Amino acid sequence: MNFLRTCRHLFLTLGCAVPALAFAAASAPRPNIIVLLCDDLGYGDLSCFAHPEIRTPHLDQLAREGTRFTNCYSASPVCSPSRAGLMTGRTPNRLGIRDWIPPQSGIFLRPAEITVAQLLKKVGYHTFHAGKWHLNSRTDGYEPTPGDAGFDHWLYTQNNAAPSHLNPRNFIRNGQPAGPLTGPSSHLVVAEATRWLDTTQRAADAPFFLNLWFHETHEPVAATEEFLALYPDEKNPDRRHYLGAASQMDAAVGQLLRYLDDHGLRDNTFIYFSSDNGPETLKRYKGAERSYGSPGPLRGMKLHVTEAGYRVPGIIRWPGHVAAGATNAEPICNLDLLPTACALAGIAPPRDRALDGANLLPLFAVNRSYVRTRFIGSTISPSANRGLSPSATARGNSSPTPRSRTSNSTTSPPTSAKNKTSPRNTPSASAP
Numbered sequence: 463m464n465f466l467r468t469c470r471h472l473f474l475t476l477g478c479a480v481p482a483l484a485f486a487a488a489s490a491p492r493p494n495i496i497v498l499l500c501d502d503l504g505y506g507d508l509s510c511f512a513h514p515e516i517r518t519p520h521l522d523q524l525a526r527e528g529t530r531f532t533n534c535y536s537a538s539p540v541c542s543p544s545r546a547g548l549m550t551g552r553t554p555n556r557l558g559i560r561d562w563i564p565p566q567s568g569i570f571l572r573p574a575e576i577t578v579a580q581l582l583k584k585v586g587y588h589t590f591h592a593g594k595w596h597l598n599s600r601t602d603g604y605e606p607t608p609g610d611a612g613f614d615h616w617l618y619t620q621n622n623a624a625p626s627h628l629n630p631r632n633f634i635r636n637g638q639p640a641g642p643l644t645g646p647s648s649h650l651v652v653a654e655a656t657r658w659l660d661t662t663q664r665a666a667d668a669p670f671f672l673n674l675w676f677h678e679t680h681e682p683v684a685a686t687e688e689f690l691a692l693y694p695d696e697k698n699p700d701r702r703h704y705l706g707a708a709s710q711m712d713a714a715v716g717q718l719l720r721y722l723d724d725h726g727l728r729d730n731t732f733i734y735f736s737s738d739n740g741p742e743t744l745k746r747y748k749g750a751e752r753s754y755g756s757p758g759p760l761r762g763m764k765l766h767v768t769e770a771g772y773r774v775p776g777i778i779r780w781p782g783h784v785a786a787g788a789t790n791a792e793p794i795c796n797l798d799l800l801p802t803a804c805a806l807a808g809i810a811p812p813r814d815r816a817l818d819g820a821n822l823l824p825l826f827a828v829n830r831s832y833v834r835t836r837f838i839g840s841t842i843s844p845s846a847n848r849g850l851s852p853s854a855t856a857r858g859n860s861s862p863t864p865r866s867r868t869s870n871s872t873t874s875p876p877t878s879a880k881n882k883t884s885p886r887n888t889p890s891a892s893a894p
């Protein structure tokens with residue numbers, strides 16, 4: 463798509479003035495964007511975030527080639543609200559998703575929301591999702607799918623891979639059961655992505671958006687012998703699986719990084735690595751026997767509204783734009799992904815609704831004058847916050863601008879849905 467067509471496309475699809483960045487993009491190709499999101503990986507679970515045993519050489523490499531963010535937050539201390547926030551740039555309080563989404567619960571990300579994938583697709587990005595989704599409650603087509611959220615190609619599970627994260631049988635590919643698959647979930651996710659990149663006809667100047675949401679290191683934790691063998695001195699077999707699962711996910715990241723290098727994609731690809739929430743508490747529920755994640759020096763765990771519930775590892779690599787080998791203590795949040803991706807693509811974020819994320823690009827400039835005007839905060843439902851009081855948390859570094867909440871009660875079903883289900887915002891009663 464040439465420059466004039468690009469500008470016309472931007473104007474028509476967004477229905478607003480083409481921002482200045484779109485013109486700047488004429489001389490620089492729009493970068494590819496990759497999101498790598500772990501599940502329940504704690505702040506202290508990578509060797510580059512000071513875990514004393516876990517070996518994550520590929521993520522350590524990513525950190526050396528990019529910037530390590532030591533105050534990187536998720537939008538929520540539990541799966542579904544955090545992921546909903548990442549996709550929309552809006553605090554989950556606005557979305558009516560305040561806890562994990564149980565199967566068949568009728569809760570899903572409402573189609574009236576605008577996702578980062580939809581925005582990027584409208585301006586020519588090829589869009590791909592693989593891995594856990596957890597933004598709907600059923601996978602039979604009666605609720606919105608990743609395809610409805612803007613992805614051209616998608617391979618996903620509603621929640622966890624089953625029967626475990628090795629050799630899963632419950633993935634759905636573009637609406638159809640994928641059948642039994644062989645290998646660790648994270649490796650399957652990366653293999654699907656590279657196969658898609660190899661086989662999808664992409665316009666010469668069209669970038670891609672990969673949204674890879676690994677199941678590791680959520681329960682049921684399961685590592686292959688290859689990764690268990692990295693920890694011969696660990697006598698506790700359950701903990702050994704946890705350590706191995708973190709390295710297993712790291713190896714999948716390594717496969718992706720090698721692919722980018724082999725195909726000349728390193729320099730023009732923006733990579734954001736993080737986790738959806740803090741580490742699970744060992745034996746919090748039946749089946750959480752291998753939850754040996756580490757909050758590092760932080761207080762709390764997953765579901766807690768203290769630091770370890772929300773603060774997660776954050777790494778961003780974009781060669782030539784994001785400092786290499788640096789550490790940055792500026793608070794950032796997965797809510798920032800949508801406005802940042804919009805800036806990378808040279809488009810304006812939605813103007814018809816309140817956004818809670820901030821464009822991070824000024825933060826990457828050498829002589830930066832970055833001031834965060836959006837505060838980071840979330841509430842969590844009483845059921846999710848089991849054992850703790852219903853509570854909220856917030857953080858910002860300047861002029862917090864709290865906004866009013868909106869309700870989920872006016873949600874309408876997707877046009878592609880087969881029946882009329884409506885999301886509820888009733889908290890669930892049990893389990894992760």
Ligand SMILES: [Ca+2]
Nearest residue numbers: 501502541738
């Ligand atoms: Ca999670």
